[in-house]
Amino acid sequence: MQNLIVANWKMNPVSLEEAKNIFEQIKSGTEGANAEVVICPPFVYLAELKGLTLGAQDIFYEEKGAFTGEVSGEMLKNLGVEYVIIGHSERRKYFSETDEIINEKMKKALESGLKVIFCIGETSGERDAGKKNEVLERQIKKGLAGVENLENINVAYEPVWAIGTGNNCSVEETKESIDFIKKFLALSHVEGVDTRILYGGSVKSENSGEYIKDAKANGLLVGGASLNAEEFVKIIKSAE
């Protein structure tokens, strides 16, 4: 199983020209890399970027119809998109996505044949209150309710306080959480499924290798640093 390195460009960059430029640099820098690389640009660039595996940053849970502004799993699949990020903390926070909505999106994504990068993670308040594992359990249970086959699921452990702050989670704490998630998944789902657990939160090339080697993450979800092609290529190489 290769490590999975995902670029979440969020709402960046502001022009197609810039998007193509970053994409092409990543493409040439990762030729022959021994890791699975997925780029998740904004929807509007998905049809324009070719030569690396693509992921979407969101999905709607209906197939088609009167849902202004939304994009369905079928549309993404028909465009050749292979992955979708579901449950990102920015969507939970700014778009009021609940565990129930996330679960609807999850089921629809899998039904559409997409692979999922399922984000979970505690806020700093929840961590300080000693509720981290409780939150992770709830997010997993509710997000994956009714999902019996984890084959196309990758879980990204992203402590909310570590995202975009420069305050990355320590390797020790990350390892503890990854071990907890692995055990919980094995308990509540079919055994023998090798679900990849990624780490995300202020990853950069100086810390990326440690998450793979020492925290035993099976990949990384990278936001800010993935918009700098040179830096992102270094991160990929550290995960080979």
Ligand code: PEP
């Ligand atoms: C993210 O967007 O999932 C993320 C981890 O962002 P950053 O790497 O910028 O913290």
